[in-house]
Amino acid sequence: MVKEEIIAAVKNHPSNKIKFAIVDIDGVLRGKYIHKDKFFDGLDSHFGFCDVVYGWDSADKLYDQSSVTGWETGFPDGQARVDLSTFRKVPWDRDVPFFLADYAAGEPSRGVCPRSLLQEISQKAESMGYHAQFAMEYEWFNFKKTTESSDDRNYQNPIPIFDEMFGYSLIRLAQGSNYFNDIFDQCEAYDVTLEGLHTETGPGVFEAAIQKDSILRAADKGVLFKTAIKEIAHPYDIVPSFMAKWNPDLPGCSGHMHQSLLDDKGKNLFYNPKGEHHMSELMEHYLAGQLHCMPQLMPFFAPTVNSYKRLVEGAWAPTTVTWGIDNRTTALRVINGKESAMRIEHRVPGADVNPYLCMVAGLASGLYGIENKLKLPAVTKGNAYENKRVKKLPSNLYDATQNMKRSKLAKELMGAEFVKHFAMTREHEWNEYIKTVSDWELKRYFEII
Known part of the structure; x- marks a missing residue:
């Protein structure tokens, strides 16, 4: 599907929400539902997503050492950018529209997102x-x-x-x-x-x-x-x-x-x-x-x-x-x-x-x-x-x-x-x-x- 078809599919979907996720260092999906209005508002830029997802382990325990983020930074939002090409519907969840996103953490942006690294290679x-x-x-x-x-x-x-x-x-x-x-x-x-x-x-x-x-x-x-x-x-x-x-x-x-x-x-x-x-x-x-x-x-x-x-x-x-x-x-x-x-x-x-x-x-x-x-x-x-x-x-x-x-x-x-x-x-x-x-x-x- 091309970009216009994907956007139309989301707009015409009976649900008022979409689900998106990023992948952390352990390969665990971290995501949430957002309203359609918010989705279209941030589609051409990014969505805020707390960068603690790259500051803790698979059990949500903070790392012993800070790298990308930590208490000293206040755990700000990183930037999650939805990849429209990942569009699919979740058949066991009312066919809710779903997307994967790439992530940039830290200031300046740090290259720790596994999906982004794979794109580079x-x-x-x-x-x-x-x-x-x-x-x-x-x-x-x-x-x-x-x-x-x-x-x-x-x-x-x-x-x-x-x-x-x-x-x-x-x-x-x-x-x-x-x-x-x-x-x-x-x-x-x-x-x-x-x-x-x-x-x-x-x-x-x-x-x-x-x-x-x-x-x-x-x-x-x-x-x-x-x-x-x-x-x-x-x-x-x-x-x-x-x-x-x-x-x-x-x-x-x-x-x-x-x-x-x-x-x-x-x-x-x-x-x-x-x-x-x-x-x-x-x-x-x-x-x-x-x-x-x-x-x-x-x-x-x-x-x-x-x-x-x-x-x-x-x-x-x-x-x-x-x-x-x-x-x-x-x-x-x-x-x-x-x-x-x-x-x-x-x-x-x-x-x-x-x-x-x-x-x-x-x-x-x-x-x-x-x-x-x-x-x-x-x-x-x-x-x-x-x-x-x-x-x-x-x-x-x-x-x-x-x-x-x-x-x-x-x-x-x-x-x-x-x-x-x-x-x-x-x-x-x-x-x-x-x-x-x-x-x-x-x-x-x-x-x-």
Whole structure:
């Protein structure tokens, strides 16, 4: 739809309100309803939105250190600019018009909005003649809602909606048909069309692959999907969880990122019918760049303390800086069946990832490899967990954040200002973790020590 059609659709909508949202550093949508009059009044400029959304964590706790905003600034409004191209209606919320917005915080404006950063990297790719085509693929667990009280909601021993391990189950699809059908159909009505939806191995775990799109739209769909699932699930008394690893005895939840580059005519630039594995030289450089940059950009792919509990051997998640052909033990899996499907599946991100930031890091590191004509290391065949000659991925958020914080390359690719802010937020996350006394510690030390 063109601008005039979108404006007409909002004006003619029977509701007197619209909903819009920005995305914070953790990939959480922060939004509100506003009246139509206010929407049209600020459409050509911006809307005020308190910049505390970039001064607190996912639990609304203020960061230990100030970066973009803080008490010393008085937490003023930042500028939220609605992107009309993101227009859609929310089918489970009376078809209310919905938009995403870009955000500028601080004075002068500070570049900490993940969506804005992705646009910068995407524009760089366009200037090089490449059109980035991406897609997100999520796994998540679904639990029975047992209480409405947040005071009682301690998430101990949650009960999955289905029992036992049952991947690709048609029986479970039938048993939960209303919920499954609502996910598939309502996401499509929300302009987040799914390519596939099925049960994964694990009690109550689903997997959804979102249809590929241009990189910004793909990231938009990635963040909207997670919120959509939580809202669609609510009437069913189901609580979805996109934690990377909720149970040590079960597989974790991935947030795999699929990537390819196209030319102006839509030709897949990763494909070469005469190349080894049908890979073009451009794709080899792109892959090499991702491998080279990966250890220095890990918080973009694994942003929480919990992320690293998924990245363990034998758990369908990578632990090494490796690539392979249709190899699900490597960090980067090349899918090379045919030209239209030729792509890289980045298997490091979990379902807890911010899709804008993992796409920023994925595209920026790939372009770095192209610009510097990096040579692709040897392909990994067989079990990558047993490959002792390759680098290991960082094993915890603290080490990963320090690598990124010290990295000149990270600052070069993402901007020193953004890396400084992002590193501060990840250090805050780590500090919140280490000062917590866990159930494991109580059970192990309470009486015997």
